[in-house]
Amino acid sequence: MPNAIVATNLTKTYDVKVRDPGIKGALAALVRPRYRQVRAVDSVSFAIERGDAVAFLGPNGAGKTTTLKMLTGLLFPSAGRAEVAEHDPWTGGNPFRRRIAFVLGNKQQLLWDLPAEESFRLNRAIYGVSLADYTTRRAELVELLVLGELIDKPVRQLSLGERMKCELAAALLHQPEVLFLDEPTLGLDLDAQQTIRTFLGEYRRRHGATILLTSHYMADVTALASRVLIINRGRLLHDGELSELVTRIAPIKRIELVLSEPVPRARLEEYGTVAHYAPPRATLEVPRETATAASTRLLTDLAVADLSIQDPPIEEVIRIAFGETEQDAGAEAEAPRADVRRAPP
Amino acid sequence: MAARSRVATLRDQYAELLRSAFLVDLQYRASIAIWLVWGITEPIISFAIWWSIAAGGAVDGYTRDGFARYFFGVALVNQATLSWDAWNIDRWIREGEMNHRLTRPIAPIHEAIADNIAYKGPTAAIILAVWVVASIFWPAVRIPFEPGRWALGIVAIGLAAAIRFFNGYATGLLAFWTTRATALVELQFGISLFLSGRIAPLSLLPPRVVHVAQYLWFPYVLSFPVEILTGAVTTWQQYARGYAGQLVWLAIWLLLYLLVWTRGRRHYGAVGG
Numbered sequence: 001m002p003n004a005i006v007a008t009n010l011t012k013t014y015d016v017k018v019r020d021p022g023i024k025g026a027l028a029a030l031v032r033p034r035y036r037q038v039r040a041v042d043s044v045s046f047a048i049e050r051g052d053a054v055a056f057l058g059p060n061g062a063g064k065t066t067t068l069k070m071l072t073g074l075l076f077p078s079a080g081r082a083e084v085a086e087h088d089p090w091t092g093g094n095p096f097r098r099r100i101a102f103v104l105g106n107k108q109q110l111l112w113d114l115p116a117e118e119s120f121r122l123n124r125a126i127y128g129v130s131l132a133d134y135t136t137r138r139a140e141l142v143e144l145l146v147l148g149e150l151i152d153k154p155v156r157q158l159s160l161g162e163r164m165k166c167e168l169a170a171a172l173l174h175q176p177e178v179l180f181l182d183e184p185t186l187g188l189d190l191d192a193q194q195t196i197r198t199f200l201g202e203y204r205r206r207h208g209a210t211i212l213l214t215s216h217y218m219a220d221v222t223a224l225a226s227r228v229l230i231i232n233r234g235r236l237l238h239d240g241e242l243s244e245l246v247t248r249i250a251p252i253k254r255i256e257l258v259l260s261e262p263v264p265r266a267r268l269e270e271y272g273t274v275a276h277y278a279p280p281r282a283t284l285e286v287p288r289e290t291a292t293a294a295s296t297r298l299l300t301d302l303a304v305a306d307l308s309i310q311d312p313p314i315e316e317v318i319r320i321a322f323g324e325t326e327q328d329a330g331a332e333a334e335a336p337r338a339d340v341r342r343a344p345p
Numbered sequence: 346m347a348a349r350s351r352v353a354t355l356r357d358q359y360a361e362l363l364r365s366a367f368l369v370d371l372q373y374r375a376s377i378a379i380w381l382v383w384g385i386t387e388p389i390i391s392f393a394i395w396w397s398i399a400a401g402g403a404v405d406g407y408t409r410d411g412f413a414r415y416f417f418g419v420a421l422v423n424q425a426t427l428s429w430d431a432w433n434i435d436r437w438i439r440e441g442e443m444n445h446r447l448t449r450p451i452a453p454i455h456e457a458i459a460d461n462i463a464y465k466g467p468t469a470a471i472i473l474a475v476w477v478v479a480s481i482f483w484p485a486v487r488i489p490f491e492p493g494r495w496a497l498g499i500v501a502i503g504l505a506a507a508i509r510f511f512n513g514y515a516t517g518l519l520a521f522w523t524t525r526a527t528a529l530v531e532l533q534f535g536i537s538l539f540l541s542g543r544i545a546p547l548s549l550l551p552p553r554v555v556h557v558a559q560y561l562w563f564p565y566v567l568s569f570p571v572e573i574l575t576g577a578v579t580t581w582q583q584y585a586r587g588y589a590g591q592l593v594w595l596a597i598w599l600l601l602y603l604l605v606w607t608r609g610r611r612h613y614g615a616v617g618g
Binding site: 014015069072073074075076078090093094095097098100101102104107109111113114118119121122124125126127128154 | 354357358360361362364365368369372373441442444445447448449450451611613614615616
């Protein structure tokens with residue numbers, strides 16, 4: 001399967017003005033501005049096959065949105081290159097733009113004062129979609145996103161979840177091959193999040209669209225993407241299956257127990273680390289490879305009413321993964337990546 | 346895409362851009378009515394002042410009736426050519442609204458052009474209608490029935506609107522670099538009060554001011570079209586000078602727009618929003 005997105009050593013460096021505090025600092029910055037070079041994205045490489053859905057994870061300021069902006073042609077890389085839908089995003093022009101969509105959860109693109117239908121009409125013309133295609137696609141999106149009467153109400157009267165559904169419909173009328181979603185479920189209630197996830201999964205299945213999404217909600221990731229890219233401080237920390245990450249970062253399993261008779265905490269510690277102890281419930285963490293054996297022993301030795309073996313919560317895995325990069329960065333403090341310099345004369 | 350289908354696509358895009366811009370304006374009809382009143386307040390005040398000054402007789406050839414015609418012309422031409430684009434573009438860039446516009450297969454300027462047409466067409470038509478009704482009851486404000494002159498006036502108004510549009514749009518694009526782009530527009534607004542003929546016909550200003558003005562774009566975006574309509578432009582030399590000035594300044598602002606757009610886009614690509 002050919003690649004829909006290829007990033008090769010993608011790097012983005014910004015000059016950030018450095019100013020000392022106080023009036024003296026402000027005046028000094030006016031006379032002799034100093035700049036600090038910040039590497040927002042540092043030599044990031046990955047490839048995404050056509051039709052794949054990949055989640056891009058990282059804490060705030062990690063470089064996710066900057067990478068998406070480079071892949072959509074809004075920013076050009078300081079070094080490295082990218083290819084999206086067989087185009088260089090920066091030079092691809094309108095033929096490139098017709099093949100992608102970029103949805104930002106925190107920025108609305110619909111015409112605020114008019115019903116979403118008007119934005120649909122406008123996008124049809126802007127993307128040069130034929131009337132026949134428009135009619136079919138609009139009907140499909142209205143059905144999949146259960147838009148119903150929403151599209152006749154002015155956008156400003158819609159709830160956040162309703163608006164995001166309309167945003168997605170407007171962004172997909174030209175049937176883009178590659179879909180960039182920046183926090184598409186941001187601020188939505190659980191129902192709306194679920195609707196969006198289900199829709200995106202179904203849309204990808206039907207049309208073979210490639211999706212690269214950023215999200216802070218792990219449920220988005222587990223529902224939509226089997227593969228994750230983890231970025232922190234501009235560096236790619238992990239690229240692979242979600243399950244691989246769990247195995248690598250947290251090589252443990254959690255055994256959730258409900259005890260039918262009281263068992264002292266010390267007794268449970270013979271089987272693994274007690275992560276949580278609130279009789280009759282307890283949670284043990286055991287090495288992944290011994291989880292089955294430990295469970296069998298627990299069932300044989302103790303009065304267990306219920307037992308289940310689970311992976312650690314994905315949020316925790318990601319948190320540990322981010323923590324690793326913080327430590328890496330700390331270790332590299334001797335060789336700073338940010339370099340303060342004077343402005344060129 | 347073949348040239349013909351590109352033209353067809355652009356036509357289709359404009360039809361929808363105009364439609365949505367017009368529908369949005371309809372939502373803001375009360376605000377638009379207030380802006381319209383605000384827009385004609387300035388020529389009314391200037392007219393009132395010149396009306397009382399001219400009580401004792403003509404001022405440099407301008408009678409009270411002459412001032413009435415002139416300021417009706419100012420109100421109409423100003424409404425048909427004004428440009429608020431600098432504020433819009435500045436907001437698009439500073440608040441991140443430019444991003445989605447840059448990922449669409451149409452340059453953002455087309456949306457701004459459609460917004461201008463959708464807003465100025467109907468509002469200028471209202472002022473024109475008021476002028477027509479007023480001239481039924483107030484013969485002084487009637488302008489000579491010369492369809493040829495009106496056609497030339499319409500061309501001059503179109504060119505003036507284009508100059509002011511590219512001027513405002515290019516200035517707004519400076520927001521790619523600075524957060525104070527709109528301050529430059531405010532400065533121009535102040536200068537244009539005198540040099541474009543907004544508070545007085547140019548011929549009433551000191552000769553040195555008029556001399557300076559003729560090297561700038563200000564007289565060509567207001568005074569020249571107004572004077573065509575009121576009949577003050579008579580010789581073919583005056584027409585030629587006026588249109589030549591308009592074309593030169595249109596070319597200059599168009600080039601400045603292209604320069605600021607390509608450089609600004611590159612700068613934005615380098616540093617982000």
